[in-house]
Amino acid sequence: xxxxxxxxxxxxxxxxxxxxxxxxxxxxxxxxxxxxxxxxxxxxxxxxxxxxxxxxxxxxxxxxxxxxxxxxxxxxxxxxxxxxxxxxxxxxxxxxxxxxxxxxxxxxxxxxxxxxxxxxxxxxxxxxxxxxxxxxxxxxxxxxxxxxxxxxxxxxxxxxxxxxxxxxxxxxxxxxxxxxxxxxxxxxxxxxxxxxxxxxxxxxxxxxxxxxxxxxxxxxxxxxxxxxxxxxxxxxxxxxxxxxxxxxxxxxxxxxxxxxxxxxxxxxxxxxxxxxxxxxxxxxxxxxxxxxxxxxxxxxxxxxxxxxxxxxxxxxxxxxxxxxxxxxxxxxxxxxxxxxxxxxxxxxxxxxxxxxxxxxxxxxxxxxxxxxxxxxxxxxxxxxxxxxxxxxxxxxxxxxxxxxxxxxxxxxxxxxxxxxxxxxxxxxxxxxxxxxxxxxxxxxxxxxxx
Numbered sequence: 001x002x003x004x005x006x007x008x009x010x011x012x013x014x015x016x017x018x019x020x021x022x023x024x025x026x027x028x029x030x031x032x033x034x035x036x037x038x039x040x041x042x043x044x045x046x047x048x049x050x051x052x053x054x055x056x057x058x059x060x061x062x063x064x065x066x067x068x069x070x071x072x073x074x075x076x077x078x079x080x081x082x083x084x085x086x087x088x089x090x091x092x093x094x095x096x097x098x099x100x101x102x103x104x105x106x107x108x109x110x111x112x113x114x115x116x117x118x119x120x121x122x123x124x125x126x127x128x129x130x131x132x133x134x135x136x137x138x139x140x141x142x143x144x145x146x147x148x149x150x151x152x153x154x155x156x157x158x159x160x161x162x163x164x165x166x167x168x169x170x171x172x173x174x175x176x177x178x179x180x181x182x183x184x185x186x187x188x189x190x191x192x193x194x195x196x197x198x199x200x201x202x203x204x205x206x207x208x209x210x211x212x213x214x215x216x217x218x219x220x221x222x223x224x225x226x227x228x229x230x231x232x233x234x235x236x237x238x239x240x241x242x243x244x245x246x247x248x249x250x251x252x253x254x255x256x257x258x259x260x261x262x263x264x265x266x267x268x269x270x271x272x273x274x275x276x277x278x279x280x281x282x283x284x285x286x287x288x289x290x291x292x293x294x295x296x297x298x299x300x301x302x303x304x305x306x307x308x309x310x311x312x313x314x315x316x317x318x319x320x321x322x323x324x325x326x327x328x329x330x331x332x333x334x335x336x337x338x339x340x341x342x343x344x345x346x347x348x349x350x351x352x353x354x355x356x357x358x359x360x361x362x363x364x365x366x367x368x369x370x371x372x373x374x375x376x377x378x379x380x381x382x383x384x385x386x387x388x389x390x391x392x393x394x395x396x397x398x399x400x401x402x403x404x405x406x407x408x409x410x411x412x413x414x415x416x417x418x419x420x421x422x423x424x425x426x427x428x429x430x431x432x433x434x435x436x437x438x439x440x441x442x443x444x445x446x447x448x449x450x
Contacts, residue, residue, distance in 0.1 A: 035073065150181055177193070223244060401435070
């Protein structure tokens with residue numbers, strides 16, 4: 001199946017599932033509070049399938065799978081007969097209405113816990129967060145980070161590199177972070193404080209660890225050709241599988257990253273590359289093609305991938321737990337993702353994170369497709385992450401979102417009377433404008449990354 005169709009299918013499956021979970025939260029709590037749900041729709045537009053249950057709710061699968069909604073009986077928009085007045089949303093107490101509104105995001109958080117629990121029941125392959133080396137003149141080098149295992153970040157225990165990454169991302173915009181390192185998880189650790197005042201992290205060009213100068217123990221690319229893309233500059237230059245790369249522009253190559261840096265800085269420029277093929281030296285001329293990056297710059301592209309040296313088995317572990325511990329791990333990881341998501345929203349507002357890093361539907365579709373390619377564990381992890389993000393975004397205090405409705409209800413609870421319809425309408429317009437603006441930026445970012 002072509003990548004585009006696979007990404008689209010994975011995106012539709014992921015979004016459809018998460019929207020169903022979100023709307024079911026609203027639906028279930030509304031029913032429990034005696035509210036008549038008129039329609040439960042997955043998708044928008046033309047109805048493809050529909051059925052009605054004994055309580056009068058119409059369930060709909062619609063043609064455009066980009067969202068969904070629950071339509072409840074509401075005296076503010078529906079004519080309500082006196083005998084059905086107590087079934088209307090607006091007839092319920094403020095706490096009841098708040099519970100119905102909050103149930104959607106809460107359902108997304110519960111789904112994330114469930115997905116992560118399944119991951120830990122099955123077993124999650126991971127790498128111990130051992131520092132292989134520290135880049136010279138980096139933040140980590142200046143802090144004298146040793147080649148040991150990171151066992152905690154700011155006092156929070158970590159078991160793998162993903163855990164370290166999530167906690168480090170929370171530190172963007174802060175002055176420092178404390179790493180606790182030891183020979184292994186059971187050994188007494190020593191604290192090392194990293195000064196983050198000069199930390200610049202651009203996810204388009206570097207990893208969190210690379211920006212700090214930390215090189216994890218991981219699979220390492222070799223200076224040997226593992227794949228040549230068809231019709232690429234590498235193929236045109238005559239590079240072949242198993243070629244060993246020795247010298248580029250008169251400089252001996254020491255690692256794959258150094259070669260990539262030269263290639264990226266040389267779009268359209270013909271370079272001299274000395275290789276070894278079958279034990280014999282050979283000189284080739286390569287001309288990297290030019291491709292545009294997300295920030296508008298152009299960089300060189302060769303179209304060649306390296307062979308990879310597998311990581312030493314001693315650093316590989318499988319995180320697998322029994323049912324109760326798996327649930328607890330799911331709760332902890334979900335809370336960490338919720339905390340990070342809210343933190344990133346704050347950093348976006350205060351300028352610590354650039355809007356150019358916002359991602360839209362294209363990036364999400366690509367993430368869905370690539371995670372589905374990697375198997376069930378990766379896809380469950382992706383679903384948990386997107387489910388948490390969906391819940392967090394819906395809790396933002398924009399009147400068009402669940403968080404905006406909750407904000408109005410809090411005001412009503414304090415004042416003892418609802419916010420005026422005029423104020424609500426103005427708020428909805430402002431919320432819609434802000435949301436559309438953010439979606440537009442995210443979509444433009446997606447397009448620029450293609």
